[in-house]
Amino acid sequence: MKINLVKKSEKVSSEIEIIFVKEIDSIDNDKELLEILDFKAKDETCVLLAESKKVYVGYEENSYDCIAIAVATAIKKIQTTKFKSAKIELTPELEEHFKALVEGAVLGEYKFTDYKSEKDEKIKLELDIVVEEKSSKLETILKDSKIIAKAVNKARNMVNTAPADFYPEIMASMAEEIAKDVEIKCEIHGEKYLEKHNMMAMHSVGRASIHESKLIHLTYKPKNPKFKIVLVGKGLTYDSGGLSLKPSDFMVTMKADKSGGCAVLSTLWAIAKLELPFEVHGIVGAVENMIGGNAYKPDDILTARNGKTIEVRNTDAEGRLVLADCLCYAQDEIKDIDYIFDYATLTGACVVGVGEYTTGIMGNNEVLKRNTVASALKAGEYATSLDFNRYLKKTIKSEIADICNVANTRYGGAITAGMFLDNFIYDENKSKWVHFDIAGPAYVEKNWGYNSIGASGAGVRTTIGFLQDLLEN
Structure with a gap:
């Protein structure tokens, strides 16, 4: 979508006008x-008057959503x-939420039709936003918001791609393309590297697949960065x-298990495009968890990069094994880190606990957790904090290894998974780490709000919003 800022005094040749209605009076x-026509000034209500070339759309509050x-x-x-082509008159209320206007337009236009044999004619819409006077503030918001929305759509495309067409080698190739596009550093490591550096938790998860596991490391390093940030993503293709x-109906949508890794790749692209003054590292564990004669098994004892041993009691609790080694890799290879964020479609328990649309945020630093939740809500993503506690910690204790990869209770599964990851955060980084369980919002099998069916790009806007908030504070 092409979006233009146009002065009211200039001639606007748009074919149709979008009119926002909060009160029908x-x-x-x-x-x-x-x-x-029984039009109501409510969210998600819309009437097209073709003859007068107007679209009336309702909204209930002056909020991002x-x-x-x-x-x-x-x-x-x-x-x-x-x-x-369409136009919107920018009223004071709309100007207050100009970022939402731009991002909502780009995200709302998105459709994933790559696998349709007969595609509808795709009309590229041009949107003119009519203002009294152009300003550098509006121009900046327009430029930045288009980049952010495009990054979200990049993540959506990757997640929506079928597993036969998107496996670890493809994910690594995508990382290389992104790095080339924005001129940042990209390192790709294979299974020999994992073996050499004792990353046997990640290695074991992918060893039954015909596709070699890949450890991806993107680095964006501007001059005089204000902070050093590490983003780690679960990339289960x-x-x-x-x-x-898994039961057969639970396997459907499991292409979305790479959502955390895709969010990291897309976020790095956006950060470089926005030229944010932070050194940012993106680490992705790209792995395919399959069955075969070489598959890792329940009862196996795996050793992670930091030397901790893990009793495997369920091979479907694999994402935390991949993240464990990726987190250790990040802390070993990158020094003086200010923030570590990891993103994963980690647990169905999180979806049960907080619903399909909300990210569960965990960690040891209460202030940092509150700040990330605030950044998420401000950026247009739902998030809530889930608290660790000493009693759930006992449920992942192993009698034969250092830790078990699943808890001995069915309750609190999202939190016990987060507490498992905490075992792979070094003491000096405990207060700098936040875990994002995006299992709910990453992929939803129905349209919701401005999100079409499928991938939502969860985590991208939250992370960029957090970094932008750091610049304001």
């Missing part, structure tokens, strides 16, 4: 017609027509559950 010309959902609803409606095989 505020409408002048078409009020009677809208009432006949309501504005983003409203513009996405209007864009989706226009996509059902042959109109190629497909998760069958291993020998602890």
Whole structure:
């Protein structure tokens, strides 16, 4: 989508106008017609008046979500027509949430149709936003928000791609393409590297696959960075559950188990495009968890990079094994870290606990957790904090190894998974680490708000928002 800022004094040749309605009494010309059509000034309500070339869209509050959902609803409606251009008059209320307006438009336009044999004619919509006067502030928000939304769509594309077409080698190739595009450093390590550096937790998860596991390390390093940040992503390009095989209906959507890794890759791209003044490292464990004669087994004892031993009681609790080694790698290879964030579709328990649309945020630093939740909500993503506690810690104790990869209780599974990862955070970094369980929002099998069915790019906007908030504080 092409989005332009246009002065009201300039000629605007848009074919259709999008009109935001918070109160139906505020409408002048078409009020009677809208009432006949039973239009309500509510979220996700929309009426197209083709003859007068207007789209009326309702919204309930002056918030990121309501504005983003409203513009996405209007864009989706226009996509059902042959109109190629639209305009929006930027009112004071819309200007207050200009970021949401831009991001909602780009995210709302998104469709994943790569596997359709007969594709609808794709009309590239041009959106003119009409303002009294252009300003550097609006220009900056427009530029930045388009980059952020494009990064989210990059993550969506990767996650939505079928596992036969997106395996560890492909993920590594995507990382190299991203690095080349924004001129950042990219290192790719294979299974020999994992063996040499005793990363046998990650290595074991992928050893039954015909696709070699890949450890991906992207580095963005501007001059005089303010902070050093590490982003770690779970990149399970497909998760069958291993020998602890998932039921067949649970295997559907498991292409989305790479969402954390895709979020990291896309976030690095956006950070470089935005030229944010931080040194940022993106670490992704790209692995396929399959079955076979060489598969790792329940009862195996694995040794992670930091020397800790792990009793495997369920091979479907594999993401935490991959992240354990990736977290150790990051801390061994990168010194003087200020923040460590990891992203993973880690547990179904998190979805049960907080729903499909919300990220569970865990860690040892209460202030940092609150700040990340605040950044998520401000950026347009739902998130909530889940607290560690001493009693759940006991449930992942192993009698024959240092730790067990699953708890001995079915309750609190998201938290016990986060506490498992805490065993691989070094003491000096305990207060700098946050774990994001994105199992709920990363992939949803229905349309929601400005998100189409499938991948949402969860984590991208939250992370960039957190970094931008650091610049303001």
